[in-house]
Amino acid sequence: MSSASAGMFSLDASTRPSPTPQHQQSAFAAAAQAGPSSQSQQAAHAQPQQGGAPAQAGGGQPHGDGKGPKPQREMTKAERRALQESQRAAKAAQKAGGPVGAVEKPKGAAAAPAAEGRGARGGGGAQEARPSTSKPASVAAVPRTESERRQDVAAASGTAAAAASGAAAAAGGAAVDGAGAAAPKKKKDPKAVSLNSTELFAHLQQYKRVTVSSLLHQPAVGNIHPAVLQLGLRYADGSIRGANARCLAMLNAFCQVIRDYTTPEGKELSRDLLRHLNDHVNFLVVCRPLSVGMGNAIRHLKLRISTISPDMPEAEAKQELEQEIADYINVRIDSADKQLVNYAVAKVEPHGDVILTYAASHVVQRALVEAARAGKSFRVVVMDSRPEMEGRATLARLLAAGIPCTYVHLNAASYIIREVTKVFLGAAAVLSNGTVLSRAGTAAVAMMAHAHSKPVMICCETHKFNERVQLDSITHNELGDPEALAAVPGKPEVNSLEGWKEHPRLRLLNLKYDVMPAEYVTMVVTEFGMVPPTSVPVILREFRQSEQTVSGPF
Template structure:
């Protein structure tokens, strides 16, 4: 009886001390807001979480993005249904509108505006070039920055960088390597000691950006070149696709060392980047063969090595690179030719991707309807007036790890299966700081 009485008293006290639990419409209780071990509630946790990628097939999100946008973006009438989740705008209308707003964009630093214009016009291309141009523009904006009264430098400067990033995304979607660099810069800003003065904090950030460019891009390329040259032997026939700055440096350095080899440059429309690479290599005295991607299976039988660049290396070993790279790697794998990917470690990303559909970039569809140097070929003039024609100009593709023999990076030569090990063991702090 004594035990039963005590139990009744305890249960009564418990009922009095418990707050009312909120109910759903179906009368089932809602879970109480949980907290972290350090006592941080869920609403604070949501602030730290990264924003989801923009889905352009969500009408509500698109309308909100249009209200915030700086660049005038007119949706294309001939959108490809399979890629509705990606931005599909008329490319010819954005550049003149942005040029007319030069004196109106007070929130965008002139250096960032200039880089955005070059992205939009296509004057800056290549993963390293785009990333360095962006970081150098951020450098200029940090030098000219002054903290407004009654505001903290860390929060206000982070907000400024976020606005600059939004502007650059409107000009052209960011690459994964640019996203990694932005993440580094924001981490550096957040970790600035409060004891530093404004001038010291700005000098520290400018120095960090210089160190990132010199160590993670410039020095990394030199290490990659030094390692990759050991894989080139006299009499080799080396195949490369389009134009990669890292691969070009490897070929030039091997030629300077006196190695005897021949280069097969495979190219494709609409950019025809391989033509510029061909001119530079021939001027240096390197023996070259030039062909288009539709003939890659005809030239592969004489190739001994394939060197390819990459926009990013994903955590599952997938190589994210310019469209056509997967086709070249697949043909090389069929001919039992080793495929060597040259990529800096700062381009490694923890994302896992199995195809080129869920995440990609769509280029100007007019680029594939026009043939450079042939004005007489005008069969697709006025294609936008046809409802049944939807040109698709994909910028990137995903090469499965099965087609890759080795990845040459500034941390050594690794197989594709070791990519998640580097991302996990060294982590963002080690790779990008």
């Protein structure tokens, strides 16, 4: 456009009234249709008409070179790409925790926000509605040459690349150093892992060898009764095994504790005796975790203590508690065993039965001996496994009763199961969903019998029933001595695991129990008869109702 025509355009604009926002919008629309070159020329001529309006289209903020930022319609493809890259870099830096203003906008790309773009495309109405704080432009903007635009594009590309690299460095620093308030995560040292068990069983009580010196360092050991001290040591060294044997020994020790107890001055027997009893229970837990039957007996005794009247004399209350313990032993353990044995003997055929049993169960041994005394002819397969080797005690007792036996290990289960007609197994507990908690390896025997359609009989008293639901052997279990796995009794030459503690990545796991699913159980033999696993909740509900009535040993 020549200088003469520009002068005429300026003279004509000075004599005519200023256009309305509608006229400006139509003018900008026509400029957009005409192309980038004509649009830039119209924008250059429209600035003197506004009479002091801001030269910048977005928010009136002056740019570094004194020229207003261009709308995105006037940008070339390279400028728009540079603008997008700079915006992405700014967002990445903001997410990484760095300062928002760390990323500099490109010089020629005019990184304007969406609101500024709308203001530039909306015409003068949008600019008049929003007051501007920038200085008015006194000189009309001169269109830039092609060489200047190329320089601006190169500068914008360099700025975007620097911003992207800075954002990546900020993100990497945040990940490594935890930029901001995030605490740095420490790498776990493999040597710090407990050697007693794997991390999967770290929530269980870890095995610790209990000695007299270690027990003397326990808190409040001076208040523990000597009978309970001796009982704890016998629990720890394994001289007392079996759920029934441990429960009987604990109840007899508690009888002595109650007999020697004296209520302090100003105290109530029911409250102080519960506290005193809790100290003894905690001491026994340190020596070895409680079994389900022991927990049920303790709960029953605490319920009876809490119902003692404050007006009852101390001697009478202690005598009543001792009688309560004696009744519990007689009804729930001794008499229950006799009734259970009678039901189990009835399941043994007079001739030709081959019965398989695993490890050691007092009630199973008693049932087989009674069946032999009744004149029934049968053979027993005793299955055993390391490290406890409890099946040897079962084998010795059955042979002493004149019962023909076969002794095998657990790895021969798939071979010997073909000769078996029935499977008799003991249990440490039966849970409310029908699962059976028993010696480790019992579930494998039951699974093998179930696969070969052999009936599986679980001999368990109801005082070992529990309302807990368990689907695996991880949530609740007991850890044994890991040293028992490293040594083979009678074979000192087998020492491949000798010095295993020196290897930080080697851990030995000795689980005491496993869980047998209810579908592997054919029948549960109790003192009330033979019931399916699905009837266990019914028996638990009956006992719960009888406990609430607080009448009798049930």
